[in-house]
Amino acid sequence: MPKNISDELPPVLPLFDAAEYVLQGNAYINQYITKISIEKVVDAGLIIEHCADWLFEQKQSENNYKAYRSELTTFLHWCFDVVALSPISVTRKDIAKYIDYCQSPPKALIGYFNVAQFKLDKASGERSPNPQWRPFIGKKQLGKCLPYQLSDNALKTKVAILSSFYGYLISEEYTERNPAQLWLKHSRFAIKRKFTIDEDNNHHAFTELQWSYVISTVSQLARTQPEQHQRSLFLITLLYSCYLRISEISARAGYAPIMSQFRQDPHSGIWYFHVPFSKSGKARNIAISKALLAGLVDYRRYLKLSDLPNINDQHPIFVRHKAAAHGRESGVINANLGIRHIRDEIDKLINLAADNAAKDGFEHDSQLMRKLSAHNIRHTGITHDININRRPLSHVQADAGHESIDTTSQYLHTTQTERHQSAFNKPLNHLAEIK
Secondary structure, rough: OOOOOOOOOOOOOOOOOOOOOOOOOOOOHHHHHHHHHHHOOOOOOHHHHHHHHHHHHHOOHHHHHHHHHHHHHHHHHHHHOOOOOOOOOOOHHHHHHHHHHHHHHOOOHHOOOOOOOEEEOOOOOOOOOOOOOOEEEEEOOOOOOOOOOHHHHHHHHHHHHHHHHHHHHHHHOOOOHHHHHHHHHOOHOOEEEOOOOOOHHHHOOHHHHHHHHHHHHHHHHHHHHHHHHHHHHHHHHHHHOOOOHHOOOEEEEEEEEEHHEHHHHHHHOOOOEOOOOOOOOOOOOEOOOOHHHHHHHHHHHOOOOOOOOOOOOOOEEOEEEOOOOOOOOOOOOEOOOEEHHHHHHHHHHHHHHHHHHHOOOOOOHHHHOOOHHHHHHHHHHHHHHHOOOOOHHHHHHHHOOOOOOOHHHOOOOHHHHHHHHHHHHHOOHHHHOOO
């Protein structure tokens, strides 16, 4: 751990390391975020976790990752250090103030050459913020520093990245507003570009056909390669059935998912899955289906455990196939999987399912499936339960952990044909119909 947060650090901390390190956390940044959470912005830790997850999804494109990382760092510096405001409390007017700040930043925050945001401290083996790094890059001419300028293109890019990030927060049900998008709609740039809002929320979910390929592929793998994929089958089943986020079933500092989170109500005998702390900051109990309970029994039998867990069962839910090579769980086999491992495993499973769909002639579906990830399985479970299984919205709302029924209602999809059919035989007078 760093001795003091101010020792040989830049005036603004770069919050996110390169993609290969972003989910691991950093002692310097953790200390800073803890301080901010206590003194200024209570949900700073949750915001950083959301940012890291979103950034990790951009890891395939190095240019996108770097651009998104830089913008998030600058924006969170303004939110945390300058105005002491959570990003979910930011309004359209606040975005305008942020842009003013970026157009005329403090001179101490302007650098004139690109440097790495983090560097390796050979003495401690830790990666630490580079003291030479600055969030804003100015230009020089003949060795003289020019006045800092933010071009229109750079400004539009900044706001577009923020809008994309808020779109992610909305999809994670962490906020219902996109102030960056609202600012862009009312800005001078709105006239120069077609600004449309995608009203098809279903793009967040697998279709019935696509999901059938995921389930059939993983089920087949579990039969033919049980030592590798019994875990895969239960992982996919649990995420889908309980609408879980990856962070809710993966190990991280302070949280290790265990079997006793599957619990039975002593009075009703009903089984549920307990999430002690989610990204909404609240605990919740999620109703378990008969199919999921049967899947749990099969999975535990494969692990040579009793059919169902008791309240003292400390066995990890998703155990490693081989011991960790490094870190605090080095050499341990019965240790929970982390976020990165689970994400990578699910990505591989989705690609295998997409391969099978393509073999059967569903090339378009195959291409769409490859764009989806573990993040989309939660949305698929919610969407299918509402629109296919016809679960009541209030039940889905409780299991999903939505604050508002309006958030759950966004998953309700009806076609024009369905609306016409439901309206066609409506009577004008119900009493007349009875007579």
